[in-house]
Amino acid sequence: MGDTTQRVLSLLNLLQQRPVWTGTELAERLGVTTRSVRRDVERLRALGYPVRAEHGTGGGYQLGAGKALPPLLLDDEEAVAVAVSLRLAAGGTVAGLGEAAVRSLAKLDQVLPARLRAEVKGVIDATVSLDSPVTVVDADVLVALARAIRTPERATFDYTKASGDHGERRVEPYRLVAAARRWYLMAWDLDRDDWRTFRLDRMTAARGTGWRFKPRDAPDAVEFIRASITQAPYRFVAKVRIEASAHEVAQFVPSTMAVLEPDGDGGAILTTGADDLDYVAYHVVRLGWPVTVIEPPELRDAMRRLGERLTAASS
Structure with a gap:
């Protein structure tokens, strides 16, 4: 047999x-x-x-071509070529990498022999990119987190916050999301007992702990991370109604900058975060559609100041 x-x-x-x-x-x-x-x-x-x-x-x-993709049998050179390509893409030197590619990388890395793993690392270490289209992350971090999500098992990593504070985080990882030219992890933070968003380019030494966990009821990963990066880090959360459909507004407002929701017949609610409301006022007005401020009241003052400056400039 x-x-x-x-x-x-x-x-x-x-x-x-x-x-x-x-x-x-x-x-x-x-x-x-x-x-x-x-x-x-x-x-x-x-x-x-x-x-x-x-x-x-x-x-x-x-x-021939079948209904499902059969397992591919790769020789050493082919395996190295595929692994190098996936790692370069995962690390940020190839644009447009989706979550499916990260899963593929995790599967291949799991079965790659040690001798080929060393060869792949050598090629990666000898490769540089003149102009990376996305924020570069460590491919080993992506692989470790993708594995932990698949298992699922708890993971730890060293994390540096925007403030510069550094420390180890213990999480139950749920999803990896690519947004705003960066990779993000949505995870349950075991020490803070709440959902959190982490940037992978601020991580090092990511690793699975071997401790399995029962998945919790989780929020939608894309919406959660969108809200985290467009609102949570900022002093103000601004909300306005725009007299145009959400589809029309979306052509000019990236999803990583604001959250858009349809509102009534042909209107849209735009929600975004900012530390400077004058900045929000300028970008909302330059869209060209009539706007109604919902909150905060300070945004109305910013809109008024912008109008006064434009009037003075045109007189």
């Missing part, structure tokens, strides 16, 4: 290396008869692999 399983995996590996193989070629490579090749092809088909067989000149066995 062991020899058969190994041979079937070897057959799958060969079928992934080039488009078409004849039965004779496969038999020679595997050291078996063509009858054994036919039986192993049937075993692959029984496992859901769409192996096609075409007769005649130019025909042979071919691995």
